[in-house]
Structures are given as C-alpha cells and as structure tokens.
Amino acid sequence: MKFSKGTNWLDQMVRELESTDAKYTEEGMKERINAEKKLEIFPCLEFGDPGIYERMKKLPSRRIILTHLSPHLLPPSIFQSKAKILVLVWNPKETSVSYYHFYNNMLVLPSFASWDEYFAAFMNGKLAWGSYFDCLVEWNKYLNHERIMMISYEQHKEDQILGMKRIAAAFGFSLCEEYFPRIAKQTSFIESS
Template sequence: MDKSRKTVVEYLDKILADSEKAAPEDLLFSYKGILYPATLCSPETFQVLDSFEARSDDVILVAYPKNGNYCYTNWLDQVLNDLEITAAKYTEEEIKKRINITNELSVFPRLEFGDPEKFKRMKELPFRRIIITHLPPQVLPKSIFKSKAKILLLVRNLKDTAVSYFHFYNNMPTLPSFGSWDEYFTAFMHGKLCWGSYFDYLVDWNKHVADENVMAITYEELKENQTLGLKKTADFFGFSLSEEEIQTVAEKSSFKAMKEKSSKTPGAFGEIFFCKGGVSDWKNLFNEDQNQEMDKTFEELLARTKLGAKIKYEVYCKA
C-alpha cells in the first residue's frame, strides 16, 4: 500500500473508531442551524472558515452529500485529480511529491473537515489545489467568490439523492441511523440532516449558477455520456487534454473501475462509500404520498429556476 493510500485509510479508521465510542447524541453538532458530523467537522473549524484564502487557480468542486453517489469524498474528486495530473503531464516522481507534501501537511478531502489550523497549512501547498466541499454558498469562505476561482457544481435529481443519502446515513458509523425510510424522508424534507436541506442548497446555488466562474453539471448527464461530461469539465477548468486522454480518464473513473478499487483504497469504508451508482433507484422506496409531497415542494421552490430545469425533474423524478 502506498503512503497516500495508507494515510487516508489510517485517517478513516480513526474516524470510525471515534464514532464507535461516541454516544448517538454526540455524533452531530449544529452550527448556524445546520447539522454536521462531529467526528469529521468541528465548530472551531467553522469559526475560522473565513480565514481560508482561495487562489484564482483553485479547482472548487461543490456537491450536496451523495450527489456523486460513488463515495463520500466524491467520485469527481478522483476525476478532477486525474484530469489535472494528466493535463499537467506530471511524472510519477512529481505525483509522489505532491502526495507526500499533502500528507505531511495533513490536508484531507473536504474543506470543512479537520482542525482549525488546516487553513494555514493549505497556504503552504505549492501546486494547484483541488478543493471539495458540501457547503452551501452562504457558508463558504468569502475569498472563494472574491478570487473568481472556478466552481464546478455537481447536482443530482432529488429523489435519487434522498435514497442514496438514506442508505449512506444508515451505513455510516459517523452518523445516527434512522429506524425507517418514512422517518428519514420526513427529516430529508425538513432539512434535519447533515449539511441541511437539499432544497435550500439548490435554491441558494441557483443564485450563482449564471456566474461566469460557475458551471453546473448533473450526475445523470455524466452517467449518460461520461466522456462528454469530462470534456466539458476539462474545458471549463482549462485542462488541455486530447480526446484519447479524456477517454483514458473516463475509463479509469468508471463505476466498475472505482468499485473494484474501493476495497483497496478506503479500507474498512469501501463498502459504505460505494452504492449501486444507478438512476431512478427512488422508485423502490417512495410511496405515492411521498412522491406528491416532493413534487409539490419542487414545483414551489425550483421548477422555474435554471437549476430546476437542469435537473430534468420530469424525466428523472416522475414515475
């Protein structure tokens, strides 16, 4: 096992051990009305979040939990790294050096994860940074918008997001489980989950989706034509890759390839991180009342917005 993989596994195993020791009521904390997992985030880190200094060349990926489905640190995390490394033509030695520096500075996936001192350490990273977060725009550090760093917004149809997050919640030791789908559905509709309401998340990001430094892409379009989706992403961030290089990255990041790698990379979390990766799984759990409730809420909040249209609700969320 290489050093980078070992470091991530050790980090995740520690989180698992801490979660197993914690009482259910201690697994979450609330910050400004939104719940977060206590073994991954801390109020102290959120209090100094604005000290993070974004760079104009930062690659920012934002997504509500389980929008990427494949894994908690997000499938697109690996994709963006592969695109950036391939475009920069890094040698194996240069890649190892980047990994070693990142590990030595203890900079792990997710902007909101870790200790309050992490933002000082992130300043020391001497290469282009790929920054992943679940945070809504009003919580993000102000420097991200001031810097004009490019932001890739990954969204997914609401019903599949709800189902994927339900399975994740009930399998992830860092989160309290729900006794039933019905209990969870109520929590989802009222935003009583970690990282808050997905409806609010989409409404808030809709205010920025027309910004020139923001590009929205859907999980569904990546599933339908992954190569085309990766080409759009590469073009947006200015990664110069050939058609052959794009295809190679697409093959490396296919669900099958990532699933096979999961048992080796995230260690004990492999089976938790990876789900079916499908579209329309929601039909197995939603009852008619729940369908109608979500349809009504979507119509009221998102139907006439740019992001609402992007999601293609009529295609993916209607029986």
C-alpha cells in the first residue's frame, strides 16, 4: 500500500496486464474502453465524488480500482465478494518520503511547511488516513486471505517480470511469455534521487 509513484506504477502495470490478457476480444476491449470513459478518470477511490460508486457499478466486470485506504475504510462487502485485492507495501522509510511529496502535491490536502513537521505527523499517524503503520498491521490480518495478494515494492522493482507473473497468476490473466518483457519496458520508470 504505497503512495504516489509506486501506486501509479502498479496501477499502470495491472492495467497493461489486463488489457493484454487473451481473455478479452477486440470487441470486448472496445466496450470496456467506452465504459471506462463514461466512468470518468479519478485519481483514487478516496478522492472520488459520492456518485463515483454508482458509476463504477456500471463498468463491466474486472474493474480496476485504485485506493490507498485501509481495510476498515473499505466497504465490508469487498471482502465477502469475489473481488481480488493487490496490496503494495513499501519500506516505511521510502513510504514516508514518497508520501511527503504526495501529500504536499495534493491540492485537497493541507501541505506541510517542513519535513520535520510532516515527519512528526507521519510517525504519530496524524495524516488524512491515519497511521501507515496501523494500516500495515491491519492489512497483515489478511495475509492468508485467498483473494488478497501482498507485494513488496522493493522485491517487485528488483524482478519486475517475476512480479508481473505472480500478479497475472493471482488475477487469472492469461498472457504469453513474450508479453511480460514488453509490459515491463512499457511500465518502467527512472527514479530521481
């Protein structure tokens, strides 16, 4: 459950895996693209307007929904449904830095005047969605849930193709071996120091 760059990277990758999945016909993809256009782009589930939930219900099955929310903030029905969840976990040090930039770049969130002010809030869980550490503890309760897959950003970055293969298997995407290097190249990024 990483913020900003990691979440966006994983979102792009999962969408590429899904669109490449052999289960979709060209006609089915056109229908899905049109439905997604009707949904309207929203950055994350937690930033959507109240009507977003009704519009999401109208999307064809296999909706990909992005969120940073903890399990207790999600509708309980998600855990009782057939929904599959991919949770991206980062090293807390990396998370704190990335979340600092995410927080200060989101116009709907208050920004911090200094790193020290932000870091105190981060360590004490005084950010918009609470403590990252509490969130990790909460997701850890689902480690053995059959429809929830946890993935480490650092491990995934180290071997992106293996990570994609694990994601494809968990989500039931049927891809030929040759697609994974192409998707890895399409979804790679260069980190700034």
